Amino acid sequence: MVKCEHCGAETKHPVTKIIDGKPLNFCCGGCLQVYEFLRAEGLLDQVKAEEAAEEKKRKP
DSSP states (O other), X not given: OEEOXXXXXXXXXXEEEXXXXXXXXXXXXXXXXXXXXXXXXXXXXXXXXXXXXXXXXXXX
Protein backbone atom coordinates (compact mmCIF):
# COMPACT_ATOMS: atom_id res chain seq x y z
CA MET A 1 0.00 0.00 0.00
CA VAL A 2 1.17 3.48 -0.86
CA LYS A 3 -0.24 6.84 0.18
CA CYS A 4 -1.65 9.28 -2.38
CA GLU A 5 0.44 12.44 -2.64
CA HIS A 6 -2.70 14.57 -2.98
CA CYS A 7 -5.50 13.18 -0.79
CA GLY A 8 -3.61 10.76 1.45
CA ALA A 9 -5.70 7.71 0.56
CA GLU A 10 -3.88 4.40 0.57
CA THR A 11 -3.91 2.29 -2.58
CA LYS A 12 -2.46 -0.94 -3.87
CA HIS A 13 -2.50 0.26 -7.50
CA PRO A 14 -1.13 3.80 -7.60
CA VAL A 15 -0.83 6.11 -10.57
CA THR A 16 2.85 7.05 -10.48
CA LYS A 17 4.43 10.03 -12.20
CA ILE A 18 7.93 11.49 -12.08
CA ILE A 19 7.69 15.13 -11.01
CA ASP A 20 10.86 17.16 -10.48
CA GLY A 21 12.87 13.94 -10.78
CA LYS A 22 10.97 12.23 -7.98
CA PRO A 23 8.36 9.46 -8.39
CA LEU A 24 5.07 10.52 -6.80
CA ASN A 25 2.13 8.18 -6.20
CA PHE A 26 -1.55 9.03 -6.54
CA CYS A 27 -4.65 6.95 -5.85
CA CYS A 28 -6.24 7.95 -9.16
CA GLY A 29 -5.82 10.09 -12.26
CA GLY A 30 -8.05 12.76 -10.75
CA CYS A 31 -5.73 13.33 -7.81
CA LEU A 32 -2.78 13.49 -10.21
CA GLN A 33 -4.56 16.14 -12.30
CA VAL A 34 -5.49 18.24 -9.26
CA TYR A 35 -1.91 18.00 -7.95
CA GLU A 36 -0.50 19.07 -11.34
CA PHE A 37 -2.98 21.96 -11.57
CA LEU A 38 -2.13 23.24 -8.09
CA ARG A 39 1.57 22.92 -8.86
CA ALA A 40 1.26 24.75 -12.21
CA GLU A 41 -0.69 27.59 -10.59
CA GLY A 42 1.80 27.93 -7.73
CA LEU A 43 -0.79 26.91 -5.14
CA LEU A 44 0.66 23.62 -3.94
CA ASP A 45 2.55 25.04 -0.95
CA GLN A 46 -0.48 27.08 0.12
CA VAL A 47 -2.80 24.08 -0.03
CA LYS A 48 -0.36 21.88 1.88
CA ALA A 49 -0.01 24.56 4.58
CA GLU A 50 -3.81 24.87 4.89
CA GLU A 51 -4.19 21.09 5.11
CA ALA A 52 -1.52 20.91 7.81
CA ALA A 53 -3.29 23.65 9.80
CA GLU A 54 -6.61 21.81 9.53
CA GLU A 55 -4.99 18.56 10.66
CA LYS A 56 -3.45 20.34 13.64
CA LYS A 57 -6.89 21.68 14.65
CA ARG A 58 -8.35 18.16 14.60
CA LYS A 59 -5.79 16.75 17.03
CA PRO A 60 -6.62 17.30 20.72
